[in-house]
Amino acid sequence: MFSLTAKTALVTGAATGLGQAIAAALAEAGAAVAVSDKPGASLAETMALCASRGPAGMEVEMDVRDLRQISEGVAAVESRWGAVDILVNNARINRPMPGIDVDRENWDDHFNTNVRGGFFCARAVAPNMIRRGFGRIVFISSQSGLVGIPGQPVYCASKGAIVNLVRSLGVEWAKWGITVNSVAPTFVETNLTRKRLQDSAFRSFVLGKIPRGRLATPEEVASAVVYLASNEASMVNCANLPVDGGWTAW
Numbered sequence: 660m661f662s663l664t665a666k667t668a669l670v671t672g673a674a675t676g677l678g679q680a681i682a683a684a685l686a687e688a689g690a691a692v693a694v695s696d697k698p699g700a701s702l703a704e705t706m707a708l709c710a711s712r713g714p715a716g717m718e719v720e721m722d723v724r725d726l727r728q729i730s731e732g733v734a735a736v737e738s739r740w741g742a743v744d745i746l747v748n749n750a751r752i753n754r755p756m757p758g759i760d761v762d763r764e765n766w767d768d769h770f771n772t773n774v775r776g777g778f779f780c781a782r783a784v785a786p787n788m789i790r791r792g793f794g795r796i797v798f799i800s801s802q803s804g805l806v807g808i809p810g811q812p813v814y815c816a817s818k819g820a821i822v823n824l825v826r827s828l829g830v831e832w833a834k835w836g837i838t839v840n841s842v843a844p845t846f847v848e849t850n851l852t853r854k855r856l857q858d859s860a861f862r863s864f865v866l867g868k869i870p871r872g873r874l875a876t877p878e879e880v881a882s883a884v885v886y887l888a889s890n891e892a893s894m895v896n897c898a899n900l901p902v903d904g905g906w907t908a909w
């Protein structure tokens with residue numbers, strides 16, 4: 660079960676953190692994985708990890724704020740492998756700022772990366788998926804798309820937008836064999852969260868909200884993505900799958 664042999668995948672924001680773990684898990688399940696990130700980000704570690712677990716991958720430089728880079732990146736994967744079967748929209752920024760301080764730049768940065776970037780990556784892979792009658796698109800949303808978290812209203816809004824974008828695209832594209840879903844992790848220790856989680860008051864707040872009593876691991880998030888990308892999830896569409904130890908249930 661959950662084999663992705665002979666499938667191709669494209670993962671955005673794959674240089675570090677969850678993107679790296681997701682790329683490695685897809686490779687381990689048998690997919691050839693195109694790992695992408697902003698120009699200048701090193702993808703060597705992720706490439707090596709994928710190669711040690713599964714088929715050879717490829718690197719794609721792609722800043723998801725730049726629509727031209729998105730179409731060129733997707734075209735590069737399609738010309739090498741013929742298709743992108745699985746797209747994982749993982750790239751994001753999170754620059755926490757209380758609502759009262761938010762400026763236009765903070766708003767635009769979040770929405771241009773997290774929402775617009777993900778949408779146009781999906782838009783770019785869709786025509787070929789439609790032609791082939793198969794596609795799996797998985798966004799990484801967040802528990803922050805389901806509940807409000809103090810100090811990061813714009814990030815929460817951007818992740819909430821993803822939850823409903825997934826529903827809408829999934830409804831439109833299901834007739835072409837494409838499923839569109841998202842995975843909503845709770846806090847995972849990665850480059851961007853590590854510093855905040857060192858603050859003991861913030862860490863206690865977070866752990867107090869998670870009935871499982873601990874943070875999620877990158878591998879737990881990656882497993883949910885592999886499931887949604889698999890044939891076994893063929894009837895799962897428009898869903899937002901929490902990997903949050905129960906945070907959003909109460």
Ligand SMILES: NC(=O)c1ccc[n+]([C@@H]2O[C@H](COP(=O)([O-])OP(=O)(O)OC[C@H]3O[C@@H](n4cnc5c(N)ncnc54)[C@H](O)[C@@H]3O)[C@@H](O)[C@H]2O)c1
Binds near residue numbers: 671801844849
């Ligand atoms: N870490 C957590 O606690 C947590 C919780 C819930 C959801 N998430 C979500 O999981 C995903 C990964 O989070 P992470 O913690 O690994 O983040 P991270 O910051 O460690 O990694 C994000 C990656 O995205 C890349 N990126 C940023 N802007 C980009 C752009 N414009 N174009 C291309 N790539 C870009 C970065 O270079 C980086 O490699 C995100 O969508 C995030 O919102 C994370």
